[in-house]
Structure formats: structure tokens, C-alpha cells
Amino acid sequence: MCGKKMTVTHNTTLAAVFLMTKMLLIPDYQVYISTNSAAQSIEVFKKLEDIALQRIPSFASANDLFAGEVVKSANSETGFIHNPAGHTMKLYNNSGLTTLSTNLNAIRGKRGSVLYDECAWQTEEQMAATEHFADLDSSFALSTSKIKYIRPKTMPLQLLYASSAGDVEYPYYSKYVMFSKKMLMGDPNYFVCDLNAHAIKNYSSVNGVLIESHLTDESIKKAMEDDPDSAERELFNRFRKGGGENAVVSMESLIRNSDLRLPLLCNDTGKKKFILCYDPARNFDGSVLSVWQLIEDKSIGYYLQLENVISMVDPGTSKKTPLPMPAQLDIIKDTMIAYNGARAAEWENIELYIDAGAGGGGISAVADQLMADWTDRHGNKHRGVIDPDHKQYETARKTYVDAMPIVHLINPKGFKALMYSDLEKVVKLNLMKFTEYDGKDHITVELPNGEFQEAKLSQEEQMALAQINLLKNEMSYMCRYESAGGGISYDLVRDKRNTMHDDRSYTAAMAAYALTTKRRKDLLTKPKEKKSVPVFNFRAPNIKK
Structure with a gap:
């Protein structure tokens, strides 16, 4: 997966593993998690934490390589810090991960790559507040001394959108369409990967060998029967068009x-x-x-x-x-x-x-x-x-x-x-x-x-x-x-x-x-509140006759 702007529909776990790999391999790679709520951002953070600490039984071959690179402290034995203001962790190579709140005024001005999880319902204002995190040229360096060597280029900051489909009125849909066109035109800065239920069920593999998927025909059929509209969006990434104006x-x-x-x-x-x-x-x-x-x-x-x-x-x-x-x-x-x-x-x-x-x-x-x-x-x-x-x-x-x-x-x-x-x-x-x-x-x-x-x-x-x-x-x-x-x-x-x-x-x-x-x-x-009216006291005037 490459490019400065990417959309992936719709596997959050895949995004977590992708970010873990990039943080391990690339120094100074700072990532922020943006979702519709602070609780949802923290859930993504905990998914990554559970993978690193081998807490997910279905990931049988997971090891402690990532956990060993996390900086520990006296306040956190694992290095995964659960601060209500924002969960965070840092690696020894100065890469790190931080969750964002939905208070737009409090999160402006940061710099780094951004993972948008389940962002199909994020508004234009929400995305605009965080997309500027990646405006900075990560290769820029300032020094007063003469440069005696050529500095290697650093990994550019990236925007990663991971979500199931939403409504065509929201900005995620327009980005999905535009990024797809850019990728098909050969622009290396854009990449789109559409993973629907059939792709996951029929083509899940490890090292090229097909494995049994966690999705079954029965579960897909039941989802379509229970809530067809939701199943179309969640399982097959088909964008909906609501009531409109x-x-x-x-x-x-x-x-x-x-x-x-x-x-x-x-x-x-x-x-x-x-x-x-x-x-x-x-x-x-x-x-x-x-x-x-x-x-x-x-x-x-x-x-x-x-x-x-x-x-x-x-x-x-x-x-x-x-x-x-x-x-x-x-x-x-x-x-x-x-x-x-x-x-x-x-x-x-x-x-x-x-x-x-x-x-x-x-x-x-x-x-x-x-x-x-x-x-x-x-x-x-x-x-x-x-x-x-x-x-x-x-x-x-x-x-x-x-x-x-x-x-x-x-x-x-x-x-x-x-x-x-x-x-x-x-x-x-x-x-x-x-x-x-x-x-x-x-x-x-x-x-x-x-x-x-x-x-x-x-x-x-x-x-x-x-x-x-x-x-x-x-x-x-x-x-x-x-x-x-x-x-x-x-x-x-x-x-x-x-x-x-x-x-x-x-x-x-x-x-x-x-x-x-x-x-x-x-x-x-309800009885009306009596509002106090300011009273001005004046001395009675002396009127001369």
C-alpha cells in the first residue's frame, strides 16, 4: 500500500496491522486516529494494543516484536498510555500513535499522518480540521551549518481512510470516487482498496495460501435478511442515497x-x-x-x-x-x-x-x-x-x-x-x-x-x-x-x-x-421568573416658588 492519500473499505484490523508495520520500519512516523467519537478512536487504539500484546486468540501466530519496541515508563508497564485526553504510545524509533477527540478546536495544529476509521459519516468540517496535519513536508530540515551530505528523504505524511460505505452526501464518498480516478490515471499519491464480503470470504490467505474466512454464507445471508440497507453498506461497500433535500x-x-x-x-x-x-x-x-x-x-x-x-x-x-x-x-x-x-x-x-x-x-x-x-x-x-x-x-x-x-x-x-x-x-x-x-x-x-x-x-x-x-x-x-x-x-x-x-x-x-x-x-x-429591575434612588428636588 503506497501513496499519500489512500482509502480502504472497510477493514480496520488491516489498517491496524498496516500502521504497526509502518511505525516499526519508519522512524519519526507519527500517526493520529480520527473517528466520529473519542470512544471509537480509543477502540481502534485498543485493537492495535491487543494485537501487540497477543490478546487476540484468533491471531495465533502473533509475536511480541512490536510490544518489545514500545517505550515503557514507570506509569505504564506496557507503554500503552490510557490518558482520557488521548490514548498514546511511542516506539524507540520515535514513531508513535495518538487518539484524537472530537473537539475540533482542541486538536488543530498537529502534524503527522492520520488514520480515519469508520469515517463515512464524518462531516466536511471534521475532515478539514485534521487533513491539514499532513500538509508539512516531512523531509524539510533547517540548519545553520553548511550541509556536508545529502539527507535521505523521509516517508511523506499520509492520510488513510478506512471505512465501510456511507451516504453519497458525505465527503468520504467524493474522496472515494476522486481517489479511484486518480489511481486509475496512474497518480502514485493515491491508492484505493475495496474489500467486500465476497473478497474476504473467498480470497483470505496467508503467504499466498487460502485460509478459511471468518465470514460464512450463512452470516452474510442473515445480515441481508435482518437489515438489507446496512448489509449493503457494511458488507458490500455500496453507498446509500438517503432522503436528500x-x-x-x-x-x-x-x-x-x-x-x-x-x-x-x-x-x-x-x-x-x-x-x-x-x-x-x-x-x-x-x-x-x-x-x-x-x-x-x-x-x-x-x-x-x-x-x-x-x-x-x-x-x-x-x-x-x-x-x-x-x-x-x-x-x-x-x-x-x-x-x-x-x-x-x-x-x-x-x-x-x-x-x-x-x-x-x-x-x-x-x-x-x-x-x-x-x-x-x-x-x-x-x-x-x-x-x-x-x-x-x-x-x-x-x-x-x-x-x-x-x-x-x-x-x-x-x-x-x-x-x-x-x-x-x-x-x-x-x-x-x-x-x-x-x-x-x-x-x-x-x-x-x-x-x-x-x-x-x-x-x-x-x-x-x-x-x-x-x-x-x-x-x-x-x-x-x-x-x-x-x-x-x-x-x-x-x-x-x-x-x-x-x-x-x-x-x-x-x-x-x-x-x-x-x-x-x-x-x-411554569411560573415566570421575576427579573430584578434596577431601581435608582433620587433625592426629591427642592422647588423654589
């Missing part, structure tokens, strides 16, 4: 409001507040329940944090149709109990929003069944719940007087446009927070003291994070259409309407509507 929510907004954190599968304190949004279906559509934590901030007021998304799919069906409604009702009840929390009054911590469209059965199959008191699987009795305002329950409210008024039935015909309009606004205002997930069985989370730690994920946590990714993906394909008469409608982008559902994004729109309602009530009911 008409998109309700841009990928940039979603990325800006996503962070690495564990999903919350229950109300762990019994004091947190949650909004549950349910879009029911039985036959032709998806049935989804999303769970949002309602958080009040002193500066910005209420905002939502997505904690879980439950897709009620019957795994026994070939076309992944929804579960029978009684089974869906059981899941809703279990979720209500989990997120209301232990040692909390009945339903004091949750509100339930249900789509009341005629086709989904939200009223007859769900809301009607929740009005009466019921007993859970552990024998505990719970009060029923009811919509306090819906006209269909005008007489039922007199019968089920003990039912808690926490249900909100939403008519999609009258509210869909309003809900998606609210969704567009609250995401732009950074009032909806999401998780970031790369499909692994662990994530790197930031601790309160600023350090980072690897957290193993349970099966339930992996499922929640994967479903949140699907919700974000659906949101990015929702578009705003304006008719000739001035009417506004919302739907999936045209080329996705036959291959993708919008149920997850619809629950996000319901949540945005709920948040907007909460913020409006909070604004109207």
Missing part, C-alpha cells in the same frame, strides 16, 4: 445526537420517567414499541433519550409477520412493568402512546384490553390504564373508574403530518438522543472520571441497540412531500417504499409529538 431528518443530525452508551432495559432507579410509543400491526406491516426516557434539563427543558425498541415479530413465520395480538399485549404489559420501576406507585413513571388507526387494532386489541385491572405472571395485581380524553371511552371512563389516565390514542389521519413536523423540529434542536452501535458484542463507554471502559453486551442489549439503528435508518429515509395544492405529506423515499417499513420511524414521530406537548405544557404552567 426533502429528508425529514438528516443523517448528520442523527449522528450528532448519537453516542456510545448502554441501552436501559428497565427503570433502574424507580424515579425515571418514560414515554412508550406503540404502532400496532397484525398482518402486513411491522408492529413496534419504542421506549424513550423523558429527561428534564435546567438549561433546555425536556428532551427524550431513546432506550429501547421492541419489534414484535413472530420468528416462526417466513415473512416475519407480527406476533398474534394477545402475545403483543403481554409484551406491552411486561414493558410497562419494567419501565415503571420497582418501589414506584402504579404507573407513575410512564405514559403510553398508541396509534389508533383502523388497520392496526390499537383500540380494540390493545387499549380496550388494558382498561380492566389485571394480574401479571408473578401474581401481582395491576390497575388498568385508559385514555382520559378519547371520545370512544366517554362511557368506559365511568365504568373503569380505577383505570389510570396514562394512555394517549393518536389518530394517524389527523396527526401524522403534525407528528412528523414535530420530529423534524425536535431533532434539529438536539432534543432527541440516540445510541451508536457497530454490531459488536461490546461497546466502549466513557466513565464519570473521563476514562473509557469496554462493556460487554447482553443479548437483550445487542437486540435493543440493533433495533435503534434500524429506527434511525428508517428516519433518514422519511421525506417531506409538498403537493401542487400546497398540502404536506410524509412518506418513505420512493425507491424504498417496497423494501422498507416506516413503523419504527413512526413511533419516533409519536415520541416527538409527545415531547412537544410536554414542552408546551411546561412553558405554559
Whole structure:
């Protein structure tokens, strides 16, 4: 691999081994790792560290050659320094590696080569702040004495982009296209390597001898079935084209409001507040329940944090149709109990929003069944719940007087446009927070003291994070259409309407509507702060008559 500017799609491990080799062979080779988050940069650093310290069992022939060249100190026995401000290591030949934070103002002005890992979603501003690291001529040397010999040229600084495919609107795509053209034209400063799933599965080798790949036909097929859009990008490096200019929510907004954190599968304190949004279906559509934590901030007021998304799919069906409604009702009840929390009054911590469209059965199959008191699987009795305002329950409210008024039935015909309009606004205002997930069985989370730690994920946590990714993906394909008469409608982008559902994004729109309602009530009911007005004391004038 050669050239000053290179793109590799999309093997990060290959990039780690490549950098280790260059740092060993080339003195004074400084490399910086740039990603979408500090935690992601540190994960790349730890991948290199694990290879060097022989912690990866699948790398059976790895040796300690690189680890022996790392400079040790009294504070670090291995030489791999885990500083919250930036993980770093240095070799005896003065080569080194440093992770970068996402604070652009704090990282400007450095000089060295840059590895952009999973950079398909980096913005123009992010890349511009770090690409200038490689502007310096590494062979430049200044001396006051006469040069008595010719100095050998040093390795030029390089920019290495390693990522799966992203969106055509982001700069990584334009670089991928431009670098490919430059390489094909014979420019030695550019190199592009496109490694898709078939290349890795069929042509993985050691010293020219084919080896068994870690990818299988079954795993590729399953990925395509579970999330075709993601599999196209992650496995086959096919760039996507989202909603474009008409998109309700841009990928940039979603990325800006996503962070690495564990999903919350229950109300762990019994004091947190949650909004549950349910879009029911039985036959032709998806049935989804999303769970949002309602958080009040002193500066910005209420905002939502997505904690879980439950897709009620019957795994026994070939076309992944929804579960029978009684089974869906059981899941809703279990979720209500989990997120209301232990040692909390009945339903004091949750509100339930249900789509009341005629086709989904939200009223007859769900809301009607929740009005009466019921007993859970552990024998505990719970009060029923009811919509306090819906006209269909005008007489039922007199019968089920003990039912808690926490249900909100939403008519999609009258509210869909309003809900998606609210969704567009609250995401732009950074009032909806999401998780970031790369499909692994662990994530790197930031601790309160600023350090980072690897957290193993349970099966339930992996499922929640994967479903949140699907919700974000659906949101990015929702578009705003304006008719000739001035009417506004919302739907999936045209080329996705036959291959993708919008149920997850619809629950996000319901949540945005709920948040907007909460913020409006909070604004109207909160007492206005009395602002002190400066009073100037003047002595009464003496007026002569």
C-alpha cells in the first residue's frame, strides 16, 4: 500500500496491522486516529494494543516484536498510555500513535499522518480540521551549518481512510470516487482498496495460501435478511442515497445526537420517567414499541433519550409477520412493568402512546384490553390504564373508574403530518438522543472520571441497540412531500417504499409529538421568573416658588 492519500473499505484490523508495520520500519512516523467519537478512536487504539500484546486468540501466530519496541515508563508497564485526553504510545524509533477527540478546536495544529476509521459519516468540517496535519513536508530540515551530505528523504505524511460505505452526501464518498480516478490515471499519491464480503470470504490467505474466512454464507445471508440497507453498506461497500433535500431528518443530525452508551432495559432507579410509543400491526406491516426516557434539563427543558425498541415479530413465520395480538399485549404489559420501576406507585413513571388507526387494532386489541385491572405472571395485581380524553371511552371512563389516565390514542389521519413536523423540529434542536452501535458484542463507554471502559453486551442489549439503528435508518429515509395544492405529506423515499417499513420511524414521530406537548405544557404552567429591575434612588428636588 503506497501513496499519500489512500482509502480502504472497510477493514480496520488491516489498517491496524498496516500502521504497526509502518511505525516499526519508519522512524519519526507519527500517526493520529480520527473517528466520529473519542470512544471509537480509543477502540481502534485498543485493537492495535491487543494485537501487540497477543490478546487476540484468533491471531495465533502473533509475536511480541512490536510490544518489545514500545517505550515503557514507570506509569505504564506496557507503554500503552490510557490518558482520557488521548490514548498514546511511542516506539524507540520515535514513531508513535495518538487518539484524537472530537473537539475540533482542541486538536488543530498537529502534524503527522492520520488514520480515519469508520469515517463515512464524518462531516466536511471534521475532515478539514485534521487533513491539514499532513500538509508539512516531512523531509524539510533547517540548519545553520553548511550541509556536508545529502539527507535521505523521509516517508511523506499520509492520510488513510478506512471505512465501510456511507451516504453519497458525505465527503468520504467524493474522496472515494476522486481517489479511484486518480489511481486509475496512474497518480502514485493515491491508492484505493475495496474489500467486500465476497473478497474476504473467498480470497483470505496467508503467504499466498487460502485460509478459511471468518465470514460464512450463512452470516452474510442473515445480515441481508435482518437489515438489507446496512448489509449493503457494511458488507458490500455500496453507498446509500438517503432522503436528500426533502429528508425529514438528516443523517448528520442523527449522528450528532448519537453516542456510545448502554441501552436501559428497565427503570433502574424507580424515579425515571418514560414515554412508550406503540404502532400496532397484525398482518402486513411491522408492529413496534419504542421506549424513550423523558429527561428534564435546567438549561433546555425536556428532551427524550431513546432506550429501547421492541419489534414484535413472530420468528416462526417466513415473512416475519407480527406476533398474534394477545402475545403483543403481554409484551406491552411486561414493558410497562419494567419501565415503571420497582418501589414506584402504579404507573407513575410512564405514559403510553398508541396509534389508533383502523388497520392496526390499537383500540380494540390493545387499549380496550388494558382498561380492566389485571394480574401479571408473578401474581401481582395491576390497575388498568385508559385514555382520559378519547371520545370512544366517554362511557368506559365511568365504568373503569380505577383505570389510570396514562394512555394517549393518536389518530394517524389527523396527526401524522403534525407528528412528523414535530420530529423534524425536535431533532434539529438536539432534543432527541440516540445510541451508536457497530454490531459488536461490546461497546466502549466513557466513565464519570473521563476514562473509557469496554462493556460487554447482553443479548437483550445487542437486540435493543440493533433495533435503534434500524429506527434511525428508517428516519433518514422519511421525506417531506409538498403537493401542487400546497398540502404536506410524509412518506418513505420512493425507491424504498417496497423494501422498507416506516413503523419504527413512526413511533419516533409519536415520541416527538409527545415531547412537544410536554414542552408546551411546561412553558405554559411554569411560573415566570421575576427579573430584578434596577431601581435608582433620587433625592426629591427642592422647588423654589
